Amino acid sequence: MSARGVLGALLLQMLPLMLNPASAVAGLRWLRMEEPRNFGYFVGDTLQRHAYILVDPDDTLQAASLPKPGAVNYWLDLVSVEVRESRAQGGKLYRVTLVYQNFYVPLDPRKLTVPEWPLQLGGGSAVIPAFAFTASPIRELFPEKSGETVDTFLKPDARAALVSAGWAPHGLALSAAVALLTLALLAWHYAWWPFGARPDRPFTRAARKIAALAGNAVATANYRAALLALHRAFDAAAKRRLLADDVDGFLAQHPEFAACRAEIAKFFQSSREVFFGGSVAPLMPLDAVETLAAQLSAAERTR
Structure with a gap:
């Protein structure tokens, strides 16, 4: 081609x-x-x-x-x-x-x-x-040309500057104060020490005492002590001795406990049978008394 x-x-x-x-x-x-x-x-x-x-x-x-x-x-x-x-x-x-x-x-x-x-x-x-x-x-490469020698060319390490904490100590103190105040309010609300003995939380003291009683004994010393502790709580709340016939008037003055009316009536009836009737099988066992005390304690904290 x-x-x-x-x-x-x-x-x-x-x-x-x-x-x-x-x-x-x-x-x-x-x-x-x-x-x-x-x-x-x-x-x-x-x-x-x-x-x-x-x-x-x-x-x-x-x-x-x-x-x-x-x-x-x-x-x-x-x-x-x-x-x-x-x-x-x-x-x-x-x-x-x-x-x-x-x-x-x-x-x-x-x-x-x-x-x-x-x-x-x-x-x-x-x-x-x-x-x-x-x-x-x-x-x-040639530091001596700028008037420096090899020994002085490398600068010493700079000192670390102090870092100001600023408001951190004040913030820490404020946080601690708020935490202590919150703890104090919580202790007051739940009637912890040193607020446990104040007169406006009798059912809280009674609930704590009844919860400490061991067993589920009926018509025994523990059961009687639990009944007496709750009786003293009713007396302290009413500011007088409260009997079974006074329950309606007590609930009228303290409506926050009205939801427990039936259990309160059963408590007083059981107490009468134990202390005056010699009953060995009361209507309300110890665990029911403990439950009632806890309910009354929760109700009084709403006041």
Whole structure:
């Protein structure tokens, strides 16, 4: 074939690319870079670059075309390569993260360049562009030129400044005062010491005493002591001796106890049978007396 014929064949093969340049990067929609700062790097610092590559849904990024971690040149290492794939804008979005580490020790601020890297796609190619940054020296080489010697060039460690606690001690004192006040109010509400002996909580004292009586004995010393403790609570609340016939008047003066009317009547009847009737099986056992005392204690705290 003549030279003219060969040239004609090449032109025919290149004609589609000339008419449609996008076919040269078929499958690649766009490539966008997210770069770190391009200044202020010292020896040992790392740079993290992100390349976002959007391709057609049926296209793929060839893993074999990715750079391999290792030395790029004598002053730059590729520390790691990470690829994440997701769906976006009707296609595949690849995020390629490249972490480089700088080992260049410049004598003065120096502009360095991370080289570009070509990537292969299933239906085309893409190029991660080069990235230029400025590396800075970490110390001055000739301190004596500024009137300092090697011995005096390194400054002594700065003294740590005293950090003012500010309002912290006052806040701590205020918190402690609020906690003590809350504890005092809680002790007053539940008739704890030293508020346990106040006259307006007789049923609370009785409930505490009855709860301390062990067993469920009927017509025994413990049971009688429980009955007497609750009787004394009724007397203290009424400010006189309260008998069974006085219950209606007592409840009229103290309506907060009206919900326990039936149990109070049963208590007085059981007490009469134990102390005056010689009954060995009263209507209200010790656990029922304890329950009534607890209910009356809760009711008197609502006043």
